[in-house]
Amino acid sequence: MLTTERGRIVLGLFAITVLGIAAVYLFGGKDSNLVTQTVVTGLLLGGVYVLVSLGLTLIFGVLGIVNFAQGAxxxxxxxxxxxxxSSAGINPYLAVVLSAPIMFGFGWLVQSTLMNRLITDVGHSRPLLVTLGLSLLISNTLLMIFGGRPLNVPSPYAGSVQILGAIADVPRIIAFVGAVIVAGGLIVILRKSPVGLAIRAVAANGTGASLVGVNVKRIYAMTFGLGAASVGVAGGLLAPFTSLVPSAGDQFTTLAFVIVVLGGLGSVPGALVGGIFIGLLQTVGSLFLPGSGPLLLVFGMFVLVLFLRPQGLFGANK
Known part of the structure; x- marks a missing residue:
């Protein structure tokens, strides 16, 4: 029943998106090449948002807390x-593969040494404060080590390609493909593997899972590790076209929260669909709304969805 409902939501959202884009082409009064460029840019931007949102939604879905250290x-x-x-001359995309297990270990360490001590905090206020403090610690450590001067990671595949007449940067295309692969991998892990079964069991009922022999604290640590590894992939894929400063992640944090809540708290498919939809909405909206108008459109849609469906597009009814 839930799968059927999700299918209807996906089809409905797809239909709304297609009809909206068609209306822009036919009645928007804009050059068709400009609209095509905007749509392609929106899809690629949506891939970036998906990458940033995946770790956040996975951590919330199991631990039930919002990770304020996501941007850091x-x-x-x-x-x-x-x-x-810069130090070893490693290919940036090979560095992404190497950074994912390092970030997994970092996430595991944070959860097992810090967050698990607060696991009985029903109100989740202390875990939130811990993640906020962790964010400040990471940001200031990066500032101390690397300074505040913007840095950059050169891409070995710099350049652009044409997609339906629109120009798309190769690093952004790679990031979009990476977002789809990471989202697909997480869905397969959660649905097909024994670890995924344990994670879903803990997310549904931690007490019941512990009664049947699941090590809840270990699953919590593994989940935070997977969330951190997702962030590691995201950071690596974003680095070739993002200026590196200690606060670089902050610009994505607010929209990542919007996407996670919009798609359904804890839903990986929701983060995938929601991120692409928000990317399209923001860029197509910029054709008609100047300045911060597209963000107002995004937040307006966010409020509307929560008014009509408080659990988010892919969230389960409570």
Whole structure:
């Protein structure tokens, strides 16, 4: 029943998106090439948003807390890739592969040594404060080590290609493909593997899972590790076209929260669909709304969805 409902939501959202884009082409009064460029840019931007949102939604879905250190961890992953590239001459995309297990270990360590001590905090206020403090610690450590001067990671595949007449940067295309692969991998892990079964069991009922022999604290640590590894991939794929400063991740944090709540708290498919939809909405909206108008459109849609469906597009009814 839930799968059927999700299918209807996907089809409905796809239909709304297609009809909206068609209306822009036919009645928007804009050059068709400009609209095509905007749509392609929106899809690629949506891939970036998906990458940033995946770790956040996975951590919330199991632990039930919002990770305020998400942006700082993203910046940490970017600087990790920068360090590998600048000091050892490693290919940036190979550095992404190497940074993912490092970030997984970092996430595991944070959860097992800090967050698990607060596991009985029903109100989740202390875990939130811990993630906020972790964010400040990471940002200031990066500032102390690398300074505040913007840095960059050169891409070995710089350039652009034409897609339906629109120009798309190769690093952004790679990031979009990476977002789809990471989202697909997480879905397969959660649905097909024994670890995924344990994670879903803990997310549904931690007490019940512990009664049947699941090590809940270990699953929590593994989940935070997977979330951090997702952030590691995101940071590595974003680094070639993002200016590296200690606060680089902050610019994505707010929209990542919007996407996670919009798609359904804890839903990986929701983060995938929601990120692409928000990317399209923001760029197509910029054709008609100047300045911060597209963001107002995004937040307006966010409020509307929550009014009509408080659990988010792919969230389960409570």
């Amino acid at each position: 961890m993203l910046a940490m992953a970017m600087y990790l890739v920068y360090f590998m590239v």
